[in-house]
Amino acid sequence: MKWLTGLGALLMVAVGGVGGMWYAWGRDLPSVSDLDVLEFSGKTRVYDRTGTLIGTLTPSLDSAGGVNRNLVPLSRIAAPLQKAVITSEDRRFFEHHGVDYIGITRGLLKGLLRNDLEGGSSITQQVVKNTLLSDLQGARTPERKFKEAVLAYQLDRNYDKQKILNAYLNIVYWGDGGRSDIIGAGTAAHAYFRKDASELNLAESVYLATIIPAPNRRYKDFQAYRPLMKDLLSRMVEDGRVTQAQANEAWKTPIYPAGWRIGWNTDGTIRSAVLERPGRLQENINLFEAQDTPRYAYQHYLQAVEKELMPLIGRKALYGGGRIVTGMSVAAQQAAEQASLDAQVPDGATLGIALVSPQNGEVMALVGQKLTGGRASDWDNATQARRQVGSSIKPLLYTLALQKGWKQSDTVLDSPLSGDYQPQNYDGRWTGRYVTMRYSLDHSLNLPTVRIGQELGVPTFEAKLRDLGLTPPAEGGLSLTIGTLEASPLQMASAYAAFANGGLYYAPSVVRRVEDSRGQVLYARPAPTPKRVWDAQTAWLGLDMLRGVVNDLSESQGGLATRALIPGWPVGGKTGTTNDIKDLWFAGVTPTVAGAVWVGKQAGGALPPWAYSGEVPTPVWQQAVAGALQGQAATTFQEPAGITYRTVRRVDMAFRVSEADQDPVARDGSGQGGGFFTRRRTPVPAPTPEPAPEPVQESVTPEPEPVTQEPAVITPEEAPTVDPVPEPGLIDTAPPADQVPPQDSGADTDGAGLIDAAPPEALPTDPVPAQPDSGDTGTATDPGLVTDPLQDPLPPEALPTDPSAQPDNEIPPLN
Numbered sequence: 071m072k073w074l075t076g077l078g079a080l081l082m083v084a085v086g087g088v089g090g091m092w093y094a095w096g097r098d099l100p101s102v103s104d105l106d107v108l109e110f111s112g113k114t115r116v117y118d119r120t121g122t123l124i125g126t127l128t129p130s131l132d133s134a135g136g137v138n139r140n141l142v143p144l145s146r147i148a149a150p151l152q153k154a155v156i157t158s159e160d161r162r163f164f165e166h167h168g169v170d171y172i173g174i175t176r177g178l179l180k181g182l183l184r185n186d187l188e189g190g191s192s193i194t195q196q197v198v199k200n201t202l203l204s205d206l207q208g209a210r211t212p213e214r215k216f217k218e219a220v221l222a223y224q225l226d227r228n229y230d231k232q233k234i235l236n237a238y239l240n241i242v243y244w245g246d247g248g249r250s251d252i253i254g255a256g257t258a259a260h261a262y263f264r265k266d267a268s269e270l271n272l273a274e275s276v277y278l279a280t281i282i283p284a285p286n287r288r289y290k291d292f293q294a295y296r297p298l299m300k301d302l303l304s305r306m307v308e309d310g311r312v313t314q315a316q317a318n319e320a321w322k323t324p325i326y327p328a329g330w331r332i333g334w335n336t337d338g339t340i341r342s343a344v345l346e347r348p349g350r351l352q353e354n355i356n357l358f359e360a361q362d363t364p365r366y367a368y369q370h371y372l373q374a375v376e377k378e379l380m381p382l383i384g385r386k387a388l389y390g391g392g393r394i395v396t397g398m399s400v401a402a403q404q405a406a407e408q409a410s411l412d413a414q415v416p417d418g419a420t421l422g423i424a425l426v427s428p429q430n431g432e433v434m435a436l437v438g439q440k441l442t443g444g445r446a447s448d449w450d451n452a453t454q455a456r457r458q459v460g461s462s463i464k465p466l467l468y469t470l471a472l473q474k475g476w477k478q479s480d481t482v483l484d485s486p487l488s489g490d491y492q493p494q495n496y497d498g499r500w501t502g503r504y505v506t507m508r509y510s511l512d513h514s515l516n517l518p519t520v521r522i523g524q525e526l527g528v529p530t531f532e533a534k535l536r537d538l539g540l541t542p543p544a545e546g547g548l549s550l551t552i553g554t555l556e557a558s559p560l561q562m563a564s565a566y567a568a569f570a571n572g573g574l575y576y577a578p579s580v581v582r583r584v585e586d587s588r589g590q591v592l593y594a595r596p597a598p599t600p601k602r603v604w605d606a607q608t609a610w611l612g613l614d615m616l617r618g619v620v621n622d623l624s625e626s627q628g629g630l631a632t633r634a635l636i637p638g639w640p641v642g643g644k645t646g647t648t649n650d651i652k653d654l655w656f657a658g659v660t661p662t663v664a665g666a667v668w669v670g671k672q673a674g675g676a677l678p679p680w681a682y683s684g685e686v687p688t689p690v691w692q693q694a695v696a697g698a699l700q701g702q703a704a705t706t707f708q709e710p711a712g713i714t715y716r717t718v719r720r721v722d723m724a725f726r727v728s729e730a731d732q733d734p735v736a737r738d739g740s741g742q743g744g745g746f747f748t749r750r751r752t753p754v755p756a757p758t759p760e761p762a763p764e765p766v767q768e769s770v771t772p773e774p775e776p777v778t779q780e781p782a783v784i785t786p787e788e789a790p791t792v793d794p795v796p797e798p799g800l801i802d803t804a805p806p807a808d809q810v811p812p813q814d815s816g817a818d819t820d821g822a823g824l825i826d827a828a829p830p831e832a833l834p835t836d837p838v839p840a841q842p843d844s845g846d847t848g849t850a851t852d853p854g855l856v857t858d859p860l861q862d863p864l865p866p867e868a869l870p871t872d873p874s875a876q877p878d879n880e881i882p883p884l885n
Contacts, residue, residue, distance in 0.1 A: 168226030245285035248352030397432030405697020422451030431576025460646030469612030521739030523551030567664035573604030616642030630684020
């Protein structure tokens with residue numbers, strides 16, 4: 071009786087153990103119904119905003135090796151391949167109920183003796199591991215084995231063996247083709263033998279089955295693994311899946327996997343085997359995909375549709391037929407794809423393009439890769455990538471300052487900061503002068519930008535970024551003001567759209583409506599609800615500065631963003647480049663399209679030194695947006711009431727009417743701004759744009775101790791009322807009411823770290839160029855005699871006027 075008592079105790083312990091595992095791991099298991107995609111034929115039709123058919127949704131299987139969109143039904147997979155895979159991977163597949171207990175026992179013994187819990191998995195378990203539990207597939211833990219067993223049992227109860235085998239043959243990883251992973255029998259048959267999966271013979275099928283455990287290694291050493299084929303054929307004979315005669319014939323059948331030159335003897339032995347062109351695997355995949363090129367049109371947009379709808383309506387509704395109406399503009403999508411095809415990017419670089427409508431936040435176009443004509447990678451840089459945005463963040467900071475009562479004509483000190491955080495301009499030099507906000511943004515100067523951030527306060531800026539759908543990094547500090555924020559092109563396009571619609575932020579959306587095959591509405595997007603992030607006047611002032619970046623300087627003067635100009639349309643935008651030229655950006659707006667383009671290496675890393683943000687992503691943006699606008703009647707931005715213009719430093723700037731004739735404020739980031747420099751009025755012969763100074767080094771490092779104190783800001787309402795008096799020599803009268811403010815020509819000279827640098831030869835060598843037409847008769851140390859505000863020096867005691875006399879402030883670049 072004691073042995074019965076002991077057995078009962080063991081059973082209780084076992085039951086308790088299983089119960090504990092279920093409590094810990096079994097309550098949040100994924101649904102096996104997610105694998106029913108093989109039942110669907112991809113007849114769900116997708117339309118753009120005008121009702122134009124843009125494609126059908128094709129079911130896919132996410133596996134540990136990637137995504138397979140070339141799903142092949144079992145009826146189109148050769149029977150010899152099915153039999154070879156079963157014998158090789160799970161000989162008892164048709165006998166067990168999802169879990170091979172004999173195999174599990176073998177696996178547990180291996181775990182106890184070798185501390186390795188791998189092994190013993192059935193085909194059903196491998197389907198579960200590589201799909202439903204792909205997030206745990208690298209973990210050799212009891213949790214994964216327990217979940218595999220439970221889900222495999224559920225899968226076996228819900229689906230017949232043929233469907234489970236079909237799922238497995240569509241998710242098997244068959245090697246690295248080069249640009250593409252080889253996933254599934256359909257792709258493998260084309261990659262290795264340039265055949266449909268239905269055309270494989272027994273010899274080819276056995277070869278593919280023998281390389282499954284380690285395809286990359288086994289492919290590269292044909293002779294070493296040739297004996298495995300004979301062993302597998304023998305086991306297939308033992309299992310009754312082929313006859314001995316069929317096995318003998320398959321052994322003697324010559325096969326030629328892609329890239330191999332093999333000499334065969336008549337008895338099935340090898341005379342020679344040389345791997346000459348492993349790249350043939352990818353070439354064969356390309357040929358295969360070229361047959362279905364129309365399937366890959368609008369690929370990344372359709373993927374975005376799937377991702378948005380999957381959690382809303384589920385797989386069955388998504389792939390079960392019906393109709394989906396999206397916010398895509400076919401014209402915009404085609405223009406963006408053509409711009410990607412035409413893009414001149416550095417070797418090894420790719421890109422992401424996102425275009426949105428400022429009117430409602432709808433996504434008009436998405437391109438997630440540098441297109442080459444074949445199928446692109448499934449990874450979508452337009453929505454999934456998070457890259458540092460560089461100086462493209464600066465307009466958001468400058469507009470925040472305008473919201474707080476600053477003016478474009480207010481000046482900020484361009485000189486090194488005190489304290490531990492020492493960012494730099496482009497080449498480590500500075501002018502030591504107060505420059506207007508407009509000038510600082512046009513030339514993308516880092517030092518004045520950081521001083522603006524100091525005065526506004528980092529927490530205030532972080533809050534504004536969150537309002538715009540962006541996520542500031544933890545402990546970003548003042549480095550956030552010059553671009554350490556990471557974002558996707560879609561996020562940046564949506565943030566910039568608020569400049570074009572009067573200050574409203576719309577969360578981006580892709581789908582408008584979904585109907586099932588009977589016309590019943592399954593999902594209808596609620597009316598887009600905007601969040602006001604800028605008041606209308608502030609948004610206009612920010613837009614005016616943004617247009618200045620594109621228009622204030624000509625290309626010959628070093629203006630890089632001039633390549634964004636679209637004939638007949640008003641354009642505003644900003645370039646951005648990060649440390650070591652890892653990321654190149656351009657984000658911009660027109661009245662009906664906002665967009666952003668990122669260029670960089672998929673895995674990160676520096677681009678060549680000749681790559682400039684104004685010359686690589688900017689033309690891509692221009693081509694995509696110009697194509698999206700083609701055929702539309704040109705429109706203008708809607709100017710709100712209460713805006714007027716003044717000519718300041720030979721540039722027409724927008725002001726609130728209440729602030730237009732107020733004195734400019736000189737600021738140094740301390741929060742003590744207030745005052746201005748008095749100047750004489752000196753006639754200016756012609757209002758020509760200023761030449762750009764030599765680029766100023768911008769080397770950005772994360773701030774050791776972020777400044778979080780936000781100084782008090784006096785809003786216009788709190789300021790004392792005074793009669794505005796135009797400052798002599800600084801502000802001219804506004805243009806006539808019927809005269810549209812002229813477009814400007816902008817340049818961007820950010821520095822390394824978060825830079826937009828012009829080619830050195832395109833810029834003057836003197837960081838503070840003389841202005842022969844300004845009437846300036848003073849010296850660099852006599853502010854009372856400087857009549858051109860662009861040349862404002864500091865008082866001599868505050869900072870030497872010779873930039874070369876400054877101490878060397880080298881700091882390591884941001885990595």
